Amino acid sequence: DQYVVRDPVRVNYELPVQLKDGREVTVVTRSDFSTGLPVFEVKDLLTEEECNAIRSAAPKEMLERSETSTDKGKPISAKRAAKIFKNLDENRDKSLDAEEIAEFFKEAADMVDFSWEFLTARLPNIATTGLKVGKEEFITADWDGFFSSAKTMHPEWFARHSRQTWMGYSDHPFLETVLDKVAAVTGLSERLVRKTAEPMQVLLYPPHGGHYSCHHDTAPDGLDDARFMTVFFFLNDVADGGETVLFGTDLNGTFPEDRAFAGEDIWGPIESQCQSVLSCPQPSRGHAMPQPFSSALAVKPRMGTALFWYNMAVDPKGHIGQFYWSSIHGGCPTRADEKWAANVWLHARAKKSRKEL
Numbered sequence: 229d230q231y232v233v234r235d236p237v238r239v240n241y242e243l244p245v246q247l248k249d250g251r252e253v254t255v256v257t258r259s260d261f262s263t264g265l266p267v268f269e270v271k272d273l274l275t276e277e278e279c280n281a282i283r284s285a286a287p288k289e290m291l292e293r294s295e296t297s298t299d300k301g302k303p304i305s306a307k308r309a310a311k312i313f314k315n316l317d318e319n320r321d322k323s324l325d326a327e328e329i330a331e332f333f334k335e336a337a338d339m340v341d342f343s344w345e346f347l348t349a350r351l352p353n354i355a356t357t358g359l360k361v362g363k364e365e366f367i368t369a370d371w372d373g374f375f376s377s378a379k380t381m382h383p384e385w386f387a388r389h390s391r392q393t394w395m396g397y398s399d400h401p402f403l404e405t406v407l408d409k410v411a412a413v414t415g416l417s418e419r420l421v422r423k424t425a426e427p428m429q430v431l432l433y434p435p436h437g438g439h440y441s442c443h444h445d446t447a448p449d450g451l452d453d454a455r456f457m458t459v460f461f462f463l464n465d466v467a468d469g470g471e472t473v474l475f476g477t478d479l480n481g482t483f484p485e486d487r488a489f490a491g492e493d494i495w496g497p498i499e500s501q502c503q504s505v506l507s508c509p510q511p512s513r514g515h516a517m518p519q520p521f522s523s524a525l526a527v528k529p530r531m532g533t534a535l536f537w538y539n540m541a542v543d544p545k546g547h548i549g550q551f552y553w554s555s556i557h558g559g560c561p562t563r564a565d566e567k568w569a570a571n572v573w574l575h576a577r578a579k580k581s582r583k584e585l
């Protein structure tokens with residue numbers, strides 16, 4: 229079974245695909261390498277019945293809070309705080325400015341948005357110095373308490389605010405047809421999809437601020453085994469908000485860099501700018517996104533639609549190649565509606581992997 233790679237051809241290219249149930253769907257190229265990353269969209273890939281079946285097999289009370297890698301971070305002791313302070317205070321003025329504090333929040337707790345009012349109300353010592361935090365105040369502050377109360381009172385400030393569960397294909401035989409559809413639209417064989425698919429991850433974003441800040445679905449290097457492809461399903465209609473944004477795409481060619489094949493030097497700064505939910509479409513500005521994402525692809529959640537993209541190159545044998553920094557993406561804040569979605573990640577391995585699939 230070869231790892232075939234879908235040719236995007238060009239933006240707006242439409243490829244009709246026959247499904248096993250006799251229905252025909254259209255794989256539409258929404259972006260290609262010239263606009264940053266090949267991204268494909270398939271409307272009505274899942275039927276309403278399938279979407280409802282997945283949602284009922286993942287009852288709300290069974291879902292667990294989605295975590296990110298920093299959630300298991302070590303407590304911040306005074307000693308650790310002193311070390312963090314030293315690293316952050318680059319200009320050695322013995323105080324941290326708003327930007328440095330934001331960097332600390334991101335690193336320590338994956339908190340990507342916050343208000344100074346909340347910060348200074350919880351940590352009154354810090355209030356005395358306004359938008360700067362001095363060394364002594366930083367080291368003595370109860371950061372663990374601060375993050376845990378922020379998590380309770382403002383879960384929308386953290387990189388990820390959703391609940392989730394995993395659904396194995398053998399436990400849920402009706403998902404077999406979903407895998408067959410993944411094979412049909414991606415051009416991969418059914419056998420290969422079955423062999424390389426992670427259990428389905430089902431996600432529920434609560435209304436009013438459920439979201440997932442920009443991220444990559446797999447690490448840039450050093451992995452034996454990586455998620456080379458993401459297949460993402462929308463399981464309900466969301467009237468407003470909850471868009472999936474491919475922050476690495478640039479549909480109007482607004483930016484001069486060759487984003488598709490740029491490395492970490494270009495992507496580091498871009499990545500820091502899409503963390504805040506303010507990088508998402510803003511209703512107050514006609515759903516426009518701020519620079520440098522003004523022409524990024526944003527897809528409105530619609531029941532049954534699937535999106536898929538490659539997170540890295542893969543050769544016919546399934547050995548992973550170049551990482552695509554431009555696969556960075558996120559789920560924008562919900563507004564009135566909740567949002568149900570699901571991921572099917574397909575794996576490939578490093579050429580020198582110790583582990584054979």
Ligand SMILES: O=C(O)CCC(=O)C(=O)O
Nearest residue numbers: 440471472558559569571
């Ligand atoms: O919810 C979305 O639109 C994106 C979710 C996502 O990127 C993920 O679950 O990895």
Ligand SMILES: [Fe+2]
Nearest residue numbers: 443444445557
């Ligand atoms: Fe993702």
